[in-house]
Each structure stands twice: as structure tokens, then as C-alpha cells.
Amino acid sequence: MTDAQARLIVEAQRTLGPKAVLTDAADIAPWATDWRGRVHGATPAILAPASTEEVAAIVKLAAEHRVPLVPQGGNTGMSAGATPPADGSALLLSLRRMNRIRSVRAEERIAVAEAGVILETLHDAANDVGMRFPLTLGARGSCTIGGLASTNAGGTQVLKFGTMRALVAGVEAVLPDGSIHSGLSGLKKDNRGYSIDQLLIGAEGTLGVVTAVALRLVPAVAARGVAWAGVDTPARALELWRYLEARTDSIEGFELVPQDSLALVLKHIRGTRLPLDGEHRWHVLIEATTPEAGTSIGAELERLLGDALNRGIIGNAVPASNESQAEAFWKIRDSISEAERAEGQTLAHDISVAVADMPRFIVEASEQVERAFPGVIASGFGHLGDGNIHFHVRAGSHAAPDWYEAEGAEITRFVDDLVTVAGGSISAEHGIGQLKRIEFARLADPARVHALRAIKQALDPLGIMNPGKLVP
Amino acid sequence: MTDAQARLIVEAQRTLGPKAVLTDAADIAPWATDWRGRVHGATPAILAPASTEEVAAIVKLAAEHRVPLVPQGGNTGMSAGATPPADGSALLLSLRRMNRIRSVRAEERIAVAEAGVILETLHDAANDVGMRFPLTLGARGSCTIGGLASTNAGGTQVLKFGTMRALVAGVEAVLPDGSIHSGLSGLKKDNRGYSIDQLLIGAEGTLGVVTAVALRLVPAVAARGVAWAGVDTPARALELWRYLEARTDSIEGFELVPQDSLALVLKHIRGTRLPLDGEHRWHVLIEATTPEAGTSIGAELERLLGDALNRGIIGNAVPASNESQAEAFWKIRDSISEAERAEGQTLAHDISVAVADMPRFIVEASEQVERAFPGVIASGFGHLGDGNIHFHVRAGSHAAPDWYEAEGAEITRFVDDLVTVAGGSISAEHGIGQLKRIEFARLADPARVHALRAIKQALDPLGIMNPGKLVP
Numbered sequence: 001m002t003d004a005q006a007r008l009i010v011e012a013q014r015t016l017g018p019k020a021v022l023t024d025a026a027d028i029a030p031w032a033t034d035w036r037g038r039v040h041g042a043t044p045a046i047l048a049p050a051s052t053e054e055v056a057a058i059v060k061l062a063a064e065h066r067v068p069l070v071p072q073g074g075n076t077g078m079s080a081g082a083t084p085p086a087d088g089s090a091l092l093l094s095l096r097r098m099n100r101i102r103s104v105r106a107e108e109r110i111a112v113a114e115a116g117v118i119l120e121t122l123h124d125a126a127n128d129v130g131m132r133f134p135l136t137l138g139a140r141g142s143c144t145i146g147g148l149a150s151t152n153a154g155g156t157q158v159l160k161f162g163t164m165r166a167l168v169a170g171v172e173a174v175l176p177d178g179s180i181h182s183g184l185s186g187l188k189k190d191n192r193g194y195s196i197d198q199l200l201i202g203a204e205g206t207l208g209v210v211t212a213v214a215l216r217l218v219p220a221v222a223a224r225g226v227a228w229a230g231v232d233t234p235a236r237a238l239e240l241w242r243y244l245e246a247r248t249d250s251i252e253g254f255e256l257v258p259q260d261s262l263a264l265v266l267k268h269i270r271g272t273r274l275p276l277d278g279e280h281r282w283h284v285l286i287e288a289t290t291p292e293a294g295t296s297i298g299a300e301l302e303r304l305l306g307d308a309l310n311r312g313i314i315g316n317a318v319p320a321s322n323e324s325q326a327e328a329f330w331k332i333r334d335s336i337s338e339a340e341r342a343e344g345q346t347l348a349h350d351i352s353v354a355v356a357d358m359p360r361f362i363v364e365a366s367e368q369v370e371r372a373f374p375g376v377i378a379s380g381f382g383h384l385g386d387g388n389i390h391f392h393v394r395a396g397s398h399a400a401p402d403w404y405e406a407e408g409a410e411i412t413r414f415v416d417d418l419v420t421v422a423g424g425s426i427s428a429e430h431g432i433g434q435l436k437r438i439e440f441a442r443l444a445d446p447a448r449v450h451a452l453r454a455i456k457q458a459l460d461p462l463g464i465m466n467p468g469k470l471v472p
Numbered sequence: 473m474t475d476a477q478a479r480l481i482v483e484a485q486r487t488l489g490p491k492a493v494l495t496d497a498a499d500i501a502p503w504a505t506d507w508r509g510r511v512h513g514a515t516p517a518i519l520a521p522a523s524t525e526e527v528a529a530i531v532k533l534a535a536e537h538r539v540p541l542v543p544q545g546g547n548t549g550m551s552a553g554a555t556p557p558a559d560g561s562a563l564l565l566s567l568r569r570m571n572r573i574r575s576v577r578a579e580e581r582i583a584v585a586e587a588g589v590i591l592e593t594l595h596d597a598a599n600d601v602g603m604r605f606p607l608t609l610g611a612r613g614s615c616t617i618g619g620l621a622s623t624n625a626g627g628t629q630v631l632k633f634g635t636m637r638a639l640v641a642g643v644e645a646v647l648p649d650g651s652i653h654s655g656l657s658g659l660k661k662d663n664r665g666y667s668i669d670q671l672l673i674g675a676e677g678t679l680g681v682v683t684a685v686a687l688r689l690v691p692a693v694a695a696r697g698v699a700w701a702g703v704d705t706p707a708r709a710l711e712l713w714r715y716l717e718a719r720t721d722s723i724e725g726f727e728l729v730p731q732d733s734l735a736l737v738l739k740h741i742r743g744t745r746l747p748l749d750g751e752h753r754w755h756v757l758i759e760a761t762t763p764e765a766g767t768s769i770g771a772e773l774e775r776l777l778g779d780a781l782n783r784g785i786i787g788n789a790v791p792a793s794n795e796s797q798a799e800a801f802w803k804i805r806d807s808i809s810e811a812e813r814a815e816g817q818t819l820a821h822d823i824s825v826a827v828a829d830m831p832r833f834i835v836e837a838s839e840q841v842e843r844a845f846p847g848v849i850a851s852g853f854g855h856l857g858d859g860n861i862h863f864h865v866r867a868g869s870h871a872a873p874d875w876y877e878a879e880g881a882e883i884t885r886f887v888d889d890l891v892t893v894a895g896g897s898i899s900a901e902h903g904i905g906q907l908k909r910i911e912f913a914r915l916a917d918p919a920r921v922h923a924l925r926a927i928k929q930a931l932d933p934l935g936i937m938n939p940g941k942l943v944p
Binding site: 107108151152154158163165166175177179180181182185186187188189190191192193194195196198199201202203207219242246352353354355356383386387388423424425426427428429430431432440444445446447448450451452454455457458459470471 | 579580623624626630635637638647649651652653654657658659660661662663664665666667668670671673674675679691714718824825826827828855858859860895896897898899900901902903904912916917918919920922923924926927929930931942943
């Protein structure tokens with residue numbers, strides 16, 4: 001611990017109270033390693049303010065003592081953006097105690113939640129007033145609103161409602177100089193210069209600490225219809241998406257699943273069963289919802305899929321006949337990563353290309369990877385309608401135990417090169433954090449790198465906000 | 473003309489060709505004064521590049537010679553953001569020759585238009601493929617896509633589709649160092665750091681020159697229903713909006729009109745007539761649309777208004793019985809400013825407060841202004857559902873001919889103070905430009921001013937991009 005850190009810790013104890021400052025190694029350990037357990041950081045203390053004013057006080061002290069801070073919510077990020085550096089040079093700033101839902105107004109369709117509110121808690125609060133916050137993802141039971149905003153999180157409902165960028169109506173944040181940016185006024189229209197709110201969304205805590213967020217709500221779901229369809233190719237799956245999109249705006253989930261992934265789920269995940277008879281090389285899980293009670297959305301989805309079958313777009317389809325079957329379909333989709341891990345070593349790439357280009361990309365990139373690295377199995381699954389898939393490369397059955405460490409970086413560079421040539425993004429929804437920073441630096445447009453560095457330097461000249469993350 | 477300007481003009485003539493550089497006073501004059509004719513600028517030349525590369529070349533030359541540039545599209549802005557400074561220190565950079573629509577893809581629901589494309593031209597191009605670009609406003613026949621993005625323009629359809637910020641899928645721009653930011657990849661999801669696109673939207677050309685924009689399209693309108701309703705108070709009008717919003721998502725226009733404004737339109741605008749019998753202190757113009765053919769949207773709107781009448785929310789309502797009556801209703805709304813000008817001097821304030829607070833704001837602020845400045849008539853009209861109204865103060869019949877110049881600034885300060893106390897914005901959709909810069913500086917949160925200045929300095933350290941605009 002440096003002298004500056006020690007002084008900051010003492011002053012933080014005075015400002016926040018002794019219980020809000022954790023210095024015991026056992027208390028710190030779970031939060032110093034990223035969610036996947038791959039990146040191990042170190043820090044002498046966790047500071048846990050309970051209010052925006054306390055966050056501001058801590059940031060001012062950090063600036064004064066030149067001690068960097070790493071903001072952290074639920075520690076569920078996929079790119080280690082909330083993991084402190086391994087050299088112990090930074091303190092963790094935990095937002096978990098800022099967990100009040102300040103307001104939920106159905107009439108205004110707005111909820112204001114502090115950074116530490118867990119996503120599922122917000123879902124419940126919206127539901128209590130007949131509304132819904134439509135963003136959701138696997139980590140909903142532990143991820144926090146501040147982290148979701150800071151990473152511009154996506155998930156399975158982006159198709160209809162967009163990422164956090166589209167769902168945030170305002171941001172409150174402490175800027176690196178300790179000043180408070182108050183964007184929670186609830187104005188629907190405000191053209192007074194650059195949008196600081198939008199700059200903070202997706203900034204991964206490198207430009208300030210998000211302390212509260214105003215979120216758009218939509219009417220609660222009154223009914224949903226879920227179906228599973230089999231198709232020959234990803235191109236046919238996209239054709240199905242275009243067909244549905246042109247006829248209804250009720251589709252909010254459209255997930256592509258390759259046969260290979262389905263087979264792994266059936267092999268490794270207890271209680272799962274084949275959703276659809278027959279042989280299909282690719283599958284699509286479709287969810288339609290409506291906020292209007294009394295609408296037979298399931299029947300409507302079934303009718304559309306019947307027509308798509310007659311047109312030869314799909315090979316077959318089956319609607320979920322009840323809620324438990326709908327859940328069973330979703331369980332297959334949500335278990336793919338787990339099944340892959342059970343099968344062996346897997347390299348995950350969260351990538352996007354233009355929607356129209358994705359079917360060809362999946363097929364060609366899989367072939368190219370399998371040719372370049374004999375023995376591996378490559379495939380893509382996920383949010384086809386958003387042009388975003390999880391392109392996973394699995395070690396073959398004869399791979400060495402250290403395959404991931406030995407070959408992972410080279411395979412990832414190969415995949416990232418293919419994505420870049422296709423005009424895509426090497427981070428569609430997981431952000432850059434620490435894990436993708438080197439690849440980002442290698443592949444980013446120099447004009448973009450220059451602009452990012454200039455903005456970072458302008459707003460955080462002392463470099464105290466989440467150093468070593470995002471900015472190449 | 474300075475030596476540096478003279479050198480830049482010679483080099484621009486070489487780079488762009490002599491016809492793309494205007495130095496004749498008569499050619500320059502129409503573009504050196506703002507649209508309202510209130511702010512008179514001066515410049516030795518207009519440079520009119522025809523491609524992104526030419527814009528980049530000009531920006532690099534401007535940086536080299538330290539000559540500021542003022543980007544300009546259709547010159548229809550309301551805050552003189554595209555008017556050059558009066559001292560002639562800057563050159564005008566006209567984007568009007570960059571007027572290609574690069575692509576319109578119905579299936580992708582995206583159009584890519586260069587900065588100089590006129591809004592109405594884009595409307596037509598989208599319509600040709602069965603789609604629609606849903607943002608529209610009075611100046612659609614002359615405003616340009618680049619200007620709309622740079623000012624985060626709004627208009628009458630924001631209620632359903634949002635401002636430009638929600639409709640822009642990507643931005644191409646030349647940054648102040650002459651580098652090209654290419655955000656037109658068409659990716660729906662991309663989390664590679666700060667959103668430069670979002671930073672450029674609403675930046676009024678102070679951080680770079682927008683050269684092309686990817687725009688979201690929606691399905692074309694198959695049918696619309698338009699109606700006029702009379703209500704007792706703005707609070708009742710908002711109650712009507714909440715009532716409709718809870719029952720349909722087809723409403724895309726909801727415009728509040730005070731009786732005073734209606735009377736002026738009937739008095740001054742030829743061919744207009746009373747839309748609804750009876751005495752009503754306030755009025756609402758409502759438009760519902762649907763992309764689905766065969767839907768009787770007009771009948772549905774009529775049924776909802778009948779129910780609202782039974783509930784006592786409205787005093788009366790009449791549906792437009794055909795397209796020409798619908799156009800007649802809209803003509804009343806669109807003629808308010810013209811009618812006010814015909815009546816006498818008018819001070820316009822484009823303001824917003826939280827939607828729920830707007831009814832009370834309109835009533836109380838009108839009373840306070842009329843009490844503080846005896847003889848004036850204050851009222852608000854416009855986008856009630858967005859919390860954005862045009863709060864206009866008219867000189868009474870006994871006002872001096874120089875009322876606008878003599879009392880305007882003081883009245884505006886009074887109004888802006890009321891807006892600020894109410895937590896609102898002194899610029900809901902018109903931006904800051906030159907006209908609101910002093911008031912913005914007076915009333916803005918210091919943390920916000922600091923952040924804006926830091927970002928401006930970081931991306932435009934030489935101060936060559938639209939100096940004297942927006943940033944306080």
C-alpha cells in the first residue's frame with residue numbers, strides 16, 4: 001500500500017464511516033477477480049459510499065491524493081472492466097450500497113434507480129406498477145443498473161427495445177473532478193449542447209462514476225408466444241426474421257442456435273429434450289409478446305410460422321404449448337455456454353457485422369477458422385436480428401489441456417481479423433474492459449483512437465478513473 | 473480578408489475547382505444572414521466541397537492556416553448556429569453540394585444520405601421503396617440531413633419516433649484535425665468505447681463536420697386519422713394524452729393550441745376556418761397513423777375521443793372527415809407563428825420541462841410574465857406530449873415599434889429563469905447556436921460548462937470548428 005492510498009483510506013473511513021471501508025483480504029477477494037475467474041486483480045481496500053454526495057467526496061479525495069479508483073457494481077462484466085489492476089495501485093469503489101429505487105412512475109414511464117440496484121429488483125419494481133423495464137440478460141440476479149449503463153449492456157430483448165443507450169432517459173454521475181453531473185431532470189427534449197449522458201453510457205467508468213440512472217419503462221407483457229423452428233441455413237433464418245419483421249412488431253426474441261450447440265445442450269444439461277422432430281442444421285427460438293390483454297399472440301405467431309413453412313422458408317416449427325414448454329425452449333438457448341464448457345475448452349467472441357452480412361459471415365468464418373486451426377469446431381449462436389452473434393471456437397477432443405492459453409490468443413486474432421475485414425465490431429455488447437484492449441488497439445481506426453484518448457485526457461487529466469480500461 | 477484566409481481560398485480553389493469557391497458578395501449574402509434575418513454575419517468566401525475527401529482536405533488546410541470554418545446546410549436553423557461571425561474571421565463551409573443519397577434499403581430499414589440532402593428529398597426516396605423517414609418539420613423543403621443531425625432536430629413526430637438522436641444509426645464526419653470518422657458501418661450493436669456518433673449529434677458543428685448520416689426508416693403510413701379536440705385547460709389536454717397513450721401506440725402527433733393562437737390564425741391566415749364549434753379555451757390537434765393497410769385508424773381515434781368525451785376529459789372533438797380537412801387542421805397548427813408575426817412583434821422561446829409539469833408551467837408562467845410586463849400576451853403551444861412548448865410572448869397593441877429590441881432580452885431572461893427554476897431546458901429543440909449562448913452561459917450548471925469546454929478543447933484545440941457557437 002502506498003502512503004497516498006493509506007491517507008485516502010483513513011480519510012474515506014472518516015467520510016463514509018468505518019464499516020463502508022473494507023480492508024480485510026477475505027472481504028476483498030471475491031471482488032478483485034472478474035466474474036469468469038480469469039483476471040485476478042488486487043487492491044488494498046474497497047470503498048462503499050451510500051450516496052451521490054459520498055461518491056463525490058471520495059472522488060475528490062482520490063483526485064487530491066492521485067489514487068485511481070475502479071468503479072464496480074455486481075462484478076458480472078465479461079471483459080474484466082471492473083477488476084482492479086494486479087499491481088494493487090487502485091482502490092475499488094463499490095456502488096452496491098447505492099441501491100435505492102428513487103422513483104417508479106407508470107404514468108411518466110420512467111424509473112430512477114441508483115447505480116447499485118440489481119436488475120431483477122428493478123424488474124420487480126416496474127412490474128408492481130403494471131410496467132416493465134425491457135432489458136434483461138443472464139446475470140439479471142446480480143448485475144447492477146450502474147454497470148449496465150456504463151457498459152451499454154444488451155441482452156436478449158435488444159431487437160425490439162434497443163440496448164441501454166436507447167433505454168436510458170438520463171444519467172447522474174460524479175465526474176473525475178468530483179463535480180456532479182445531474183441528468184435526471186426527466187426532460188424528453190433538451191438541446192443544450194453535447195450529450196454527457198450519452199458519453200457516459202458505454203464509457204466503462206473511465207470518464208466518471210454513474211450514480212443513478214433514469215430508465216424508460218414500457219407496458220407490462222400481457223401475453224407471449226414462444227416457438228422453435230428448424231431451418232437449413234443461417235440465410236434462411238434471416239429470411240424468416242425479415243418475413244416476421246414485415247408482418248408484426250411483436251417479435252422481441254429471435255435467437256439462432258446451430259445443431260451442434262443443441263446437441264451439446266441435450267448431451268450435458270439435465271432435463272433438456274429435443275424441441276422439434278426431424279433433422280435441422282440450424283434452429284431459431286422466437287418470442288413474440290404483446291402488452292394488450294386478450295390478444296392471442298401465440299396463435300398469431302403459429303399462423304405466421306405456418307405461412308413461412310408453406311413458403312419454404314423454414315423446415316418445420318413447433319409452438320410452445322404452455323409456459324413450461326416456453327421456459328424449456330429458453331433453457332436450451334440459455335444453456336449453450338454451460339454445455340460447451342462441460343464438453344471442453346471454448347473461446348468466446350462477442351461480435352457483430354451488418355445484419356444482412358451475418359449469415360454469410362457465420363458460414364464462411366467457421367470454415368476459415370476450422371481450416372486454419374485443424375481440429376477446432378467453430379460456430380455462432382445468438383442475436384441474429386441484431387447482427388450480433390457469439391462466435392465460439394471449441395477445442396477438439398484431442399486438444400491439449402493448455403489449448404486455451406497456448407492457442408487462444410492466436411485464434412482470437414484470426415477471428416478479430418475476419419470481423420474487421422467484414423466491417424464488424426470485435427465487441428458487440430461486452431465492451432472492451434481489460435480483455436479486449438490489446439485487440440482494440442491493434443485494430444481500431446487511428447482517428448477513433450485519437451478521439452477517445454483526447455476525450456479521456458480532457459475529462460480525466462489525472463487519470464484516476466478506471467485506468468487501464470477501454471481507452472487504447 | 474487576412475493573409476491566411478487569402479492563402480486558404482487559393483488552395484481551396486486548387487483543391488475543389490474554382491466553381492466550388494464563391495467570393496462574390498452577391499453570392500455570399502443570402503448565406504451570411506440567418507433564416508430569420510436577425511443575425512448578420514460576414515465572410516470572404518463560401519467553400520463548397522462535393523465529397524468527404526474534399527471536406528477533409530479543406531479542414532486540413534483550415535487547420536494549417538488557422539482559419540475557422542462555419543459548416544452550413546440549408547441555413548434554416550433557429551439559433552444562428554450556421555451564421556458566420558460578423559467580423560468576417562471565418563469561412564463558410566457549405567455542405568449543399570454533398571447531396572447524394574448513397575443508399576436506401578427497405579429490408580435493412582436504413583438510408584444513408586450525405587449532409588447536403590434536403591429532408592424532403594429523403595422523404596421521397598424512402599417513400600419510393602415503401603418506407604418512411606419519420607422526422608419532419610416546417611423547413612423540410614430546405615433543411616438538410618447534416619444540419620438536422622448536427623442540431624439533434626425534433627419536429628412534430630418526436631412523440632412516437634424521437635429526435636434525430638434516436639433516428640441516427642451512424643455518422644460520418646470530418647474531425648477538426650482533418651481525419652475522417654466513419655460510423656456508417658450499419659452495425660446495430662457496437663461497444664467499442666465512447667460513442668463519437670452521439671457526441672457529434674447536437675454538437676452544432678463545433679466538434680467536426682458531419683458529411684453523411686445513416687438513418688433509420690420505418691414502414692410507410694398506410695392510413696391516418698386526424699382530429700381536433702377542445703379542452704378546458706392544459707391539464708385536461710395532458711390527461712387526454714395519458715388516456716390515449718395507455719390505449720394505443722398509434723398517436724404520433726399531439727399538439728396543444730391555445731384559443732388565443734387559434735383566433736390569430738383565423739384572423740390573419742387566408743382560407744382557415746374554425747375547426748370545432750363551441751367555446752374552448754384550449755385545443756388539441758391529434759394525429760394517429762398505422763403502417764397496416766386496411767386498418768380503420770380514423771374510426772379507432774373517433775371511438776377513443778368519444779370515450780374521452782364521456783369521461784369528461786374533453787369538451788368536444790371532431791374527426792377530419794377527409795384528407796383535405798386533415799390538412800386544414802394541420803395548416804392551423806403550422807400557421808401560428810406566421811399569424812403572430814402578422815399581428816405584431818413576438819418573442820419566441822423553445823422550452824421544455826418534465827411532461828407532468830408542463831400544464832402548470834404554461835398557466836403559471838403566462839400569468840407571471842403578463843404580471844411582470846404589463847401589456848404583453850404570453851401563451852404556449854406545441855408538443856405537449858414531449859414536455860416541449862413554444863412559449864411565445866407577444867407585444868400588446870400599444871407596444872413601441874422597438875419593443876422587441878428594447879424589452880426582448882429582459883423578458884427572455886425572465887422566462888429562462890422560470891424554466892430553470894422548473895428544472896427545464898431553455899432549448900428543447902432549437903439548440904444554442906449564437907442566439908442562446910449568453911443565456912446558456914448564465915444559467916448552465918458549472919460542471920456541465922466545464923465538461924463541454926474540456927471536450928471542445930480536446931477535439932478542436934485550434935478552435936477552427938464553428939467558433940462562437942454553443943460552448944459557453
